[in-house]
Amino acid sequence: MSRIRARFWDPTGARYGLPSYPWRMAPPHLLTLRQLAARGLRPGGQGVQALLQWASRRYRARGGVRAAYLYDIRFALPKRTPTLRQLGALAKANAARRTCPDCSRDVGYVLSRRLGVCNDCAERREMEHAA
Template sequence: MARQYPWLLAPVPWSPAQEWIRGYHDGLPLLSYGCAPQHLLATRRQLRAKGKRPNGSDPVALLYLLHKPSKKLVFAIYLIALAAPVRPMTPAKYSALAKANLARRICRSCGKDPLYILPTSTKQCWPCFEAEHATDTTEIGAA
């Protein structure tokens, strides 16, 4: 049985020489887990950990790994040399973030702030949720 992604010696954008890749996917070189040169390439999360962002550049390769026999994970890989520093937080961004977090804490029943983020399924604080469900159980028991 032939491998789905056989090894292939091909030119790549991050090196002047040809390198071993696992074929192409969507026109981009496909790399196995652990085969990408870590000093040249990084995923979006790895760039963020280094304090950088892709800066609008397109990915130069795709990294794939098999999580289970039925599940493949594919990640875009960017050139670290083309990455730019992360934009700093401004007072306006801090203000917008504070407003968004406050909206996640306001109970839809009583309108109070219980000082914790409410569940997205109910959007209610615990006392309101208990009061609503206590009346539901008494109605069921009475019937």
């Protein structure tokens, strides 16, 4: 095992407070949130069971270490299915995010928070200010 990987190898949790494993060396029953979600599961109230750590050149200014939380698949529960009312509320909320306040059209994409209006209205405003 390389020195970098050995730095993150702590299955007892003595060094980091939680068991810690290097990239791709965690036991198969420990998964990240995304891996659980891909299998249709959620943590189900369990806390973080372990850390997955790796060195990153991209984040060298912040210590160069990245981490992901791991959850035990044995304690995971199936994802909850939303009710029809929840789905309806979500559809309304998403429609509101796509509706331009100036022209009142559903533009088919989520409006930019910076602009606050659809691209056509933003362009029209820009033309008016330029003239």
